Amino acid sequence: MAAICALLVASALVRVGGIGASQAFAKDSPAAHDPAPAAHGPDQGTQLAAMEAPVITDADILPLMEALKAREARIEKREEDMDVRMQALSLAEQEIDRKLKALEAAETSLRQTMTMASDAAEQDITQLTDVYARMKPKQAAQLFEQMDPNFASGFLARMKPDSAAAIMAGMEPEKAYLISVILAGRNAEVPKD
Incomplete structure (x- = not known):
């Protein structure tokens, strides 16, 4: 941005210097003292138009420079804001990663606990089933x-x-029948596909 500003200022100075120099040359040339400028040809009109071009002064360049400086300040402010946002996003991303790792560790721990509980419950049911199977059928x-x-x-x-x-032979017929119906219907709702 500073380089562009410098180029614009240099261009303005060249123009100002160029116009001043051409006017100075025009004053010293014999054509400047000639009362009939139209008699010298078509190039003379172009030179006169160039001499009549407005002169750019420091007062003309100053608002442009101030506008460029203001724009550069706005861009720098945006860059600073973007840096702050990027830092905030980076911190948030780190926090999310930390929480995700903690969640994964908790999930693994919970899965292990549930597996242990399930295994323990399965062992208890198997043991109790063995106890009932070893009892005398009438007592069971x-x-x-x-x-x-x-x-x-x-x-x-x-x-x-x-x-x-x-x-089941030692149970009342109604109760044995109800249990038989439940046993027979256990897999009835399992998908066949």
């Missing part, structure tokens, strides 16, 4: 009749068919 049947049919069907589905059959 009494317990299963007290359970919710959905809950009871879950245990019976995990047992060996012989153990489950012995327990």
Whole structure:
């Protein structure tokens, strides 16, 4: 921006200096003293038009320089604002990265905890199923009749068919039938495709 300003000022000075010099040469030339300028040819009219061109003074250049300086100040201010915004964006990006890493670590930890809890629950259910399967069928049947049919069907589905059959044989027919219906319909809603 400063280079452009300098070029404009230099151009203005050359013009001002050029016009002043051409006027000085015109005053010293014999044509300047000639009372009949039209008699010297068509180039004389062009020279007169060039001599009559307005002279650019420092007062004319000053508003242009001030406008250029004001524009340069606005551009510098915008650049500073952009730098501040870029710094803010960089800080926000770092914070997002930090939070994302913390979230990923928490997700991994939660997944591990859920896997442990699921494994522990599976072990407990397997153990309890083994306990029911080892009980005398008549005693187990009494317990299963007290359970919710959905809950009871879950245990019976995990047992060996012989153990489950012995327990269901000792149950009241209505309860055994309800559990059978639940067991038969467990996979009915699974997609076939």
